[in-house]
Amino acid sequence: MGIWKKSVLAAGFVALMCGSALSQDKPFEGVQLKMLGIGDTSVTRLAKITSEFEEQTGAKVQIDMLPYPGLIDKIIIEASSDKPTYQLLWVDSPWVGMLGEAGALQDLTEYAKRDAAEIGLDDIIPVQLQENSWQGQLLAFPASGMIWHVNYRQDLFDDAGEKEAFKAKYSYDLAPPATWQQFHDIAEFFTRKKGDKLAGKVLEQDFYGNAESYSRVQGAITHDYFPIMRGFGGDYWDPATGLCAMTGEPHVKAAEFMKSLVPFNPPDYLGLMWDIQSGYMERGETALSGYWSVRTVRLTNPEEAKLPTLGKAGFSGGPTEDGKPQPTYTGSLSFAINAKVSDQEKEAAWAFIKWGTGEKIMRRLADEGWGISQFRKSILADPALQEKYPYYKVLLDTQTNARRRIFHPFYADVEENFGVELSKYMAGETATAQEALGNACTAVNSRLSMFPLEQRLRWINDAPVTVLQK
Amino acid sequence: MGYVNRRNRTIAGVFLLPTAAVLFLTTIYPMLYALYLSFRNYDLAKPFIPRIFVGLANFQEVLTSGPFLHSMLITFKLMGVTLFFQFVIGVGLALLVTQRLPGMAAIRTLLLIPMMISPVIVGLVWLFIYFPELGYFNYFIGLIGINPIPWITSTQWALTAIAIADIWQWTPFVMMGTAAALQSLSPEPYEAARIDGNSNIDVFLHVTLPQLKPVLISLLFLRAIDAFKIYDIIFVLTKGGPGDATETIALYIYRQSFTFWRMGVGAAASFVSLIIISVLITLFFKSMQKSAAAR
Amino acid sequence: MASVSLTNVVKAFGAFKVVHGVDLDIADGEFVVLLGPSGCGKTTTLRMVAGLEDVNGGEIRIAGEVINDRAPKDRKIAMVFQNYALYPHMTVRQNMEFALKPQRLSKAEVDAKIAGVAAMLGLDVLLHRKPAQLSGGQRQRVAMGRAMVRTPEVFLFDEPLSNLDAKLRTQVRMEIAKLHKQLGTTVIYVTHDQVEAMTLADKIVIMKDGHIEQIGSPEEVFARPKNLFVATFIGSPSMNLFRMTAERGDTGTVLSSPAFSLLLPVELGAKLKPGQAVTLGVRPSDVRLAQAGDADAIEARVEVVEYLGVEALVDLRIGTQEFIAQIPASERPALDQAVKVVFNPAGLHLFDSESGQAL
Known part of the structure; x- marks a missing residue:
């Protein structure tokens, strides 16, 4: 971006701040907002500039950043308390059903409708709003839109020697994978082993063909398994019974596929979870790694990843079995308002959400290089930004052909049971994928089957989010 | 107490009141509440599920659940291995540090350090040591040509890795208790044995060990209860994984209560383990009484 | 059975010397008592013989062989400790069995030995008990029994009776004497109690500050103490001491002091030079009340009378000089009375005041 453009932007900012200060004397003066948040890109980017929000509105914002494991515990305890501490809650979209059914989150439909123009409701990829809904209500607002996709070493894929060797071995051209095969x-x-050559250079340490999450911790393995399972054409539930249906052919194939990747993964594969897994990609130690785009954004920032200094990251959508695109699972990292706080605090919290997820801030962070996994069409489609962040096109394309990921009130049972059972299967403790998946489904269904069919069907029914209905 | 009159007893009661109140609030009330929960279907995260009385269903589920029995097995396995090594090494070290050699006092103090560290920190320290790619352990065994071992990320090694960390932390405890007991032993029987010509092994087995027995039993008992509850180190290192290779009873209870939010099942599992610990305590006191009677 | 000899044996803890070149010969079968106040080096000497302490100088021989560097177990000794040193968790039988274990005897041999010793010491009925279930005297007997089963060539006793009450002490003391007669084994016995020494010893070794003051039979050390220390240490009540000056009198050598003068028998007087400062020692039993016709009677005032049944102890005073007389109880005088006493001429001991050595 040129200096000219930057200064215009800055001038605009100053004008806007002065304007708001003059016209309205800080509407939330004295309000204290606390957010129970996470320490990843969906929050850290914003946390650095919350003082600007305070200057504009008078509301003080304090963000407590916790690691993902354990965060939901705090939120549930916060939600079951009668005297709330936090007005703002960071929400991973799979939690929406559980928190929604518990009545913990404020319905944002009216706010969003009221301020539709200001928040650019039409600019948000629709599935991202759907992703944050429960029984049609909008319970959280996207701060990061995610898809599961493939990151790869563009520089290695472009290497002539590697291309030639690949073609010789597999009889087709080396390209981003469209199929699981x-x-x-x-x-x-x-x-490759230490001492082998990679793109002409002798390796000083082992190089891994792939890095996926196989750890059971916080269900990490399911965060890769479920999107892969979707890529094989599977889904979570049996629409007739509302029970776990993940014992079918696509599910078994997906599990067997993940197990077949083990030899190409680092030796500590059973300990790989999102941050460790993406670390291999960020350090340039693996050729291929599929994971959620919330961490993809680090791959282009030399301050967050070594890869840009020693190679180049490439990005593509998730493969499918036959190469024809399947609707992929989306995810959303979102901000929600605690249902138990006062109306004034709700307004202030909503103002913060609008500010923190608005196009202006999103564009600014993108301009400054601190990319966020975006959910706004205008930003993802911006040719200049697409040039800068090659994964924007992947994000845009896949989010438009997407299905929302798990949102069931019993998501934790699904994640935990599949996490343990799949991890055991990958470790060789369980003989077959069929058995592992069967065990996990049985455990989930043992809890679900106590509920009436009608209720089970309601829990898996993805009612269209009303905020988008004209 | 026979001669304490009624007035004095009232005064004594008044003085005991604060302690009793604290004990009630921090121990008895939570325990009773947990007992109440253990008979209910109580899901903290899902208030829409009726929190009804379910009788012994939670206990039945726990006792017939594969994962619980598996976690019990893991707990006792870990307990057996860690206690064995803690006592063998701890008693050995105690024999060493009670020798009158220069520098032993300093060495003894240094050896106590692991025990003084919070288990969570111990977990983090060992996380660095075990870390698959960058860990010290694999670096050092790499120097002598051994391939990296996926310490905490393989089902074969993870329990061993946890046992090593726990042994490292708690061996000093055994050492300290044993050393204190050794120093209180009268030196004369040892001199008698020296004059009679009994071998060191005979002296250790037949003179030292039997005299240490009461102390060792106490230490064993304390360690067994602690080992039964082992949680922190595992939580930091493996969180029960990979698979369920390191899922102990405490981890199982944690998972039921705070991952599935099934407080009732978690409470029932807690009570089952409380009963197991109580049985251990009873056995312990029985054996103490027996050895006291033999004196 | 064996003789024991110590030649110029030295022990020091760091720079602090506790035994200064002790020479001692113990014949085979002899009962030798090391006697002295606490801190005199007697126990250290015994422990060097046992091998529990290193020897810093000199040689120790048992049965003629130098055993300085031999392990305790190879010295053919057995030791009985002050605190019995029994293994608290073992029964009496097990205590003895454990002492025998290094000898690798057959079960029958072990049983025979234990049975023999138990019979001798009357331990038969106690064999299955643990030390905590025994009285002090019984424990002491077990400790001896444990030493005896090993049939050593030398027995070492380290103040074995000091934890017993007075009555029991007398009883066990007699048992020890009897056992020694029966077994005839060489014994080295450490005590600070002169009664034990006098009653048990063939030979008493009196020690002070790491030196041997005198070696001799009980009669010798009592009748002919070599110096003031031995003179006052042996005998109860202690020997009376009077600081005197020798003078040439008309009828022989006279000892004089401000309190009284005393004509010495000729053979004693011959040892002195006129003007020599001497210390006169007289045991209380050699002081008696003067009878009519006694020459050289000394007048003294009665301060205290202690009635002991058969005898009485009378504290007497002449000016500043105090002394004690041990007399038949029937003769005891009344308090504050002036009495005349005489010293048994055969019971006079003379010591050089400067060196403290007997003259």
């Missing part, structure tokens, strides 16, 4: 081939192809 290709994904497997690429992972296998790039798995």
Whole structure:
């Protein structure tokens, strides 16, 4: 971005702040907002500039950033308390059903309708709003839109020697994987030992063809398994019974596929969860790694990843079994308002959400290089930004052909049971994928089957979010 | 107490009141509440599920659940291994540090350090040591040509890794208790044995060990209860994984209560483990009484 | 059975010397008592013989062989400790069995030995008990029994009776004497109690500050103490001491002091030079009340009379000089009375005041 453009932007900012200060004397003076948040890109970017929000509105914002494991515990305890401490809650979209059914979150539909123009409701990819809904109510507002997709070493894919060797071995051109078979081939192809050559250079340490999450911790393995399972054409529930249906052919295939990748993964694969897994990609130690885009944004920032200094990251959508795109799972990292706080605090919290998720801030962070996994069409479609962040196109394309991920009130049972059972299967403790998936489904269904069919069907029914209904 | 009159007893009661109140609030009330929960279907995260009385269903579920029995097995396995090594190494170290050699006092103090560290920090320290790619352990065994071991990320090694960390932390406890007991032993029987020509092993087995027995039993008992509750180190290192390779009873209770939010099942599992600990305590006091009677 | 000899044996803890070159010969079968006040080095000497303390100088021989560097177990000794040193968790039988274990005897041999010793010491009925279930005297007998089963060549006793009450002490003392007669084994016995020493010893070794003051039979050390220390240490009540000056009198050598003068028998007087400062020692039993016709009677005032049954102890005073007379109880005088006493001429001991050595 040129200096000219930057200064215009800055001038605009100053004008806006002065304007608001003059016209309205800080509407939330004296209000104290506390957010129970997470320490990842969906919050850290914003946390650095919350003082600007205070200057504009008078509301003080304090963000407590906790690691993902354990955060939901705090939120549930906060939600079950009668005297709330936090007005703002960071919400991972799978929690929406559980928190929604518990009545913990404020319905944002009216706010969003009222301020539709200001928040650019039409600019948000619709599935991102759907992702944050429960029984049609908008319970959280996206701060980061996520999809599961493939990150790969563009520089290695472009290497002539590697391309030639790949073609010789697999009889087709080396390219971002469109099918799981290709994904497997690429992972296998790039798995090298210390002393082997990679793109002409002798390796000083082992190089891994692939890095996926296999850890059971916080259900980490399911965060990769479920999108892969979706890529094989599977889904979570049986629409007729509202019970776990993840024992079918696509589910077994997906589990077997993940297990077939183990030889190409680091030796500590059972300990890999999102941050460790993406660390391999960020340090340039693996050729291929599929994970959620909230961490993808680090791959282009040399302050957050080594990869930009020693190679180049490439990005593509998740593969499918036959190469034809399947609707992928989306995810959303969102901000929600505690249902138990006062109306004034709700307004102030909503003002913060509008500010923190608005196009202006999003664009500014993107301009400054601190990318966020975006959910706004205007930003993702911006050619200049697409140039700067090649994954924007992937995000835009996949989010438009997406299905929301799990949102069931019993999501934790699903995640935890599948986490443990799949991890055991990958470790060889359980003989077959069928058995592992069966165990996990049985555990989930043992709890669900106590509820009437009608209720189970309501829990899996994804009612269209009313805020988008004209 | 026979001669204490009624007035004095009232005064004594008044003085005991604060302690009793604290005990009630911090121990008895939570325990009773947990007992209440253990008979209910109580899901903290899902207030829409009626929190009804379910009788012994939670206990039945716990006692027939594969994961609970598995966690019990893991707990006792870990307990057996850690206690064995803690006592063998701890008693050995105690014999060493009670020798009158220069520098022993300093060495003894240094050896106590692991015990003084919070288990969570111990977990973090060992996380650095075990870390698969960058850990010290794998670096050092790499120097002697051994391939990296996925300490905490393989089902074969994870329990061993946790046992090593726990042994590291708690061996000093055994050492300290044993050393204190050794120093209180009268030196004369040892001199008698020296004159009679009994071998060191005979002296250790037949003179030292039997005299240490009461102390060792106390230490064993304390360690067993602690080992039964082991949680912090595992939570930091493996969180029960990989798979369920390191899921102990405490982890199981945690998972039921704070991952599935099934407070009732968690409470029932807690009571089952409380009963197991109580049985351990009873056995302990029985054996203490027996050895006291033999004196 | 064996002889024991110590030649110039030295022990020091760091720079602090506790035994200064002790020479001692103990014949086979002899009962030797090391006697002295606490801190005199007697126990250290015994522990060097036992091998529990290193020897810093000189040689110790048992049965003629130098054993300075031999392990305790290879010295053919057995020791009985002050605190019995029994293994608290073992029964009496097990205590003895454990002492025998290094000898690798057959079960039958072990049983025979234990049975023999138990019979001798009357331990038969106590064999299954643990030390905590025994009285002090019984424990002491067990400790001896444990030493005896090993049939050592030398027995070492380290103040074995000091934890017993007076009555029991007399009883066990007699048992020890009897056992020694029966067994005839060489014994080295450490005590600070002169009664034990006098009653048990063939030979008493009196020690003070790491030096041997005198070696001799009980009669010798009592009748002919070599110096003031031995003179006052042996005998109860202690020997009376009078600081005197020798003078040439008309009829022989006279000892004089401001309190009284005393004509010495000729053979004693011959040892003195006129003007020599001497200390006169007289045991209380050698002081008697003067009878009519006694020459050289000394007049003294009665301060205290202690009635002991058969005898009485009378504290007497002449000016500033105090002394004690041990007399038949029937003769005891009344308090504050002036009495005349005489010293048994055969019971006079003379010591050089400067060196403290007997003259």
